[in-house]
Amino acid sequence: MFISLTSDLPDFKSASFRPGLNIMVAERTRAARRQDSRNAVGKTSFIRVLDFLLGADARPDHILRRPELAEAFYELQLELEGRVVRIQRTGVDPGTLQVDGITVKNAAWRQRLSKELFALTGKSGEPSYRSLIAFYLRDVQNGAFDNATEVHRKQTATASQSSLAYLFGLDLSLLEQAKEVATAEKSLKELRKAAKDPVLGMTLGKAQDLDAQIRTLGIQVGNLERELAEFKVVEQYSQHRARADELSRYIRKLNDSLVMGERRLGDVEAAINQEDESQPDHSYVQEMYDQLQITLPGGVIRRFDEVAAFHRSVVENRRRYLDGERVSLLESLEEMRQRLERADSERANVMRILDAGGALETYNELQVELIHIRGRMSELQQRRETIDKWENANRHLQLRSAEMELRFSTDLSDRRSQIDEIAQLYSSYAYEIYGSGRPASLSVEASKTGYNFVPTIGGDRSQGVKSMALFCFDLTMAVTAHRYGRGPDFLVHDSHLYSDVEGRQMASALMLAEKVASREGLQYVVTLNSDDLKKAQDEGFQVEFNECAKLTDRYDTGGLFGIRFN
CATH class of the missing domain: 1.10.287 (Helix Hairpins)
Known part of the structure; x- marks a missing residue:
């Protein structure tokens, strides 16, 4: 669990965390000027600082590498395996960290977190630590709230399957085999595409056309061979x-x-x-x-x-x-x-x-022509053999794809009780928010590429409903992974998740988060604008929560870092 987040910046808004529900509140102040806004006070940056201290890449465009912030130290106290660990990192030297006063490389810190947060062992086929933590610290700038099963707008469903399968306790070895088939299919597709590219000079042609050309060249070779055998100078x-x-x-x-x-x-x-x-x-x-x-x-x-x-x-x-x-x-x-x-x-x-008879020059020319035709014929035969190999490979891959889909289906059937438990969690969470008016389900479907996770909440497909489907999915994921020792005991959400959610559903979601976090020994951290929090409270949200930090829209010192910059 998170314990505290601090910095040596003079006006940095430190955060103090507790088990259960933690809310960072962005509040409008009376002293704020009319043009001030809470959209730039640092709610999203707060999550990015947490991610930074948990081993995120800090590319040159990262906010903590800006000249105004790069010199500062940021510190996170985190409970790992029953003991408090103190992590410090700065934007000046993003490749190293201080962990309990000891300098370590960021790669080594990630490796430690992969074991202590996600119980990764380094076996082949396991997802990376960063691909897993991205589901717990979704970055709105990457489009992580666009789709429940993806954490990056350019990420394909296949790319996220390994992470989700691990967190939900499904068979990674099957995914690895499916990935091999998918890689082979992609390579074959690329080869076919390259073969049609005239620039590469690899045009193969159609099998029947090649057969016709080979037969024609064979006749020419036979005629030339007879002509040379009977040739008189x-x-x-x-x-x-x-x-x-x-x-x-x-x-x-x-x-x-x-x-x-x-x-x-x-x-x-x-x-x-x-x-x-x-x-x-x-x-x-x-x-x-x-x-x-x-x-x-x-x-x-x-x-x-x-x-x-x-x-x-x-x-x-x-x-x-x-x-x-x-x-x-x-x-x-x-x-x-x-x-x-x-x-x-x-x-x-x-x-x-x-x-x-003929001239010696003619005889030599006939021999050269014969060599040329034989060479052309050999080239066509090689191309024909390549097409045969590709066709055989394609049939083999189709067979393997069908076999993989059957194996995934069989695996899900064997795990029926486990899948039912996951689906029941998701449906119960959605019921807490919408009641019986919107039937909800989280299905895990088999395909040739792996496990497809499909979270749905019935009724209209408004952005607010989609946001709550993502909330229920993340909560189901965090609970399932933590129960079976494959995930951390925290989950963080940005205020963007609630921007289109109605007050009643927001109140229900926050109360659900508090109840589940307390029951499961988790920590749910969320950033909210004060008016959204007030809207939820007006709709019945009255449970206790920890206000871990408060930001304001005061222009000079109200934001997370206590300074303003363009």
């Missing part, structure tokens, strides 16, 4: 290849010329046919004049005859030119066809030589 291979390429270009050129020549021949023959069909006919002129009963002069008729004779002469000359052009094109085309036939025949002979 041809002498002067490069010269033959050059000649074949030259002949191919020549043949393409001849084919282009043939196409152009045949088009030209077609144009000439079309022109000849057109000449035959387009002779002029002057008879329509004579017929037109006859219909008009006009007789053409003889000179006009003679002129038509002369024009027709001239036109026949022009047509005959053009016909002779076109016939000559046609003959010339036919001869040229025939010559090109003969040249094309000879070139094609020569190229066929060269290709037969090339088909019979």
Whole structure:
């Protein structure tokens, strides 16, 4: 139990504790200025000083390392195992403490507290001392009042399971096994994620796609192996290849010329046919004049005859030119066809030589290609084996997860009387506060990751009801752990827990805390504003309690440290 908290700061508000209910009161004074507030008088700092003397880390941003406070000594007298221990610590040298006048490292002090407060033995799988004490000195700045089963807003339910399981006396060995499975699942998930990251170059692909690629590469390997086995190296291979390429270009050129020549021949023959069909006919002129009963002069008729004779002469000359052009094109085309036939025949002979073998360079290139394909195939096979291993590991982990959930369920079934005792405590505490109007339960459920603690109080889900659910949970935890020698004999709550609680429920909670603490040999410490305390007293809170310290909103000296700072 706590006995006293003091400091060498001149105006520090010392605290004196007793068994049972202890309240630090933040009171409004008449002399306080209108702008003064009790929200900064040091209620939360009071809890942080206690935590500081119980081995908390004191990082550079810790309040007791501020220049205004760092030089001061803070002292806690604490009863441990039947004797009073005096602890002193300063923000200037937060790594060491004075315990009964002897300098010890903070780590050694924690180790001692872990044994004397929580009976920890240092076995594998046990929770740390700091993870346990955090449930007894919840820090509002860490979000410790947001969720009953967590003491840090970034903490997962899984992370707090070990601490709660220890305090409630459940099987830590099962949790350790579940943690191994969860770690393996997380590692496998991270590996899968990394395998999909192109930056890491570890893309594995899908099993069916890899199988298809491996089979295709296997066919290529077989073909290359046969080709190399039958390969013959041809002498002067490069010269033959050059000649074949030259002949191919020549043949393409001849084919282009043939196409152009045949088009030209077609144009000439079309022109000849057109000449035959387009002779002029002057008879329509004579017929037109006859219909008009006009007789053409003889000179006009003679002129038509002369024009027709001239036109026949022009047509005959053009016909002779076109016939000559046609003959010339036919001869040229025939010559090109003969040249094309000879070139094609020569190229066929060269290709037969090339088909019979290849160059040494080609042979080496085939070998390099074979090595490359084999390497690629080996890589894909390794990736395929990795996928098989991962799939097998995933199936194995799923099986182990299901097995762990069954083992947790079996363990809870075997501990039915113990679980019922815990649930009964919680329900009875909630009944003291709300009566029968709000049924309450604390269930412990099995999952693949461990024990899930679910405290509930029926009715609306207001913040006040949630706060009282947390109060009942902490009280159940503290009583259970103390009864079985796994927890200390004190529990501390910040005034933030009661900020949204109605006066009647606050009165009931404080009376319950006093009754349980007295009956169980515990010490319940809480910080409250004087108006909240008055509100509870007006609703029937009349039990005796120890006012362990009093803070005021007086600006200069009323706060915990007796000084003001920004």
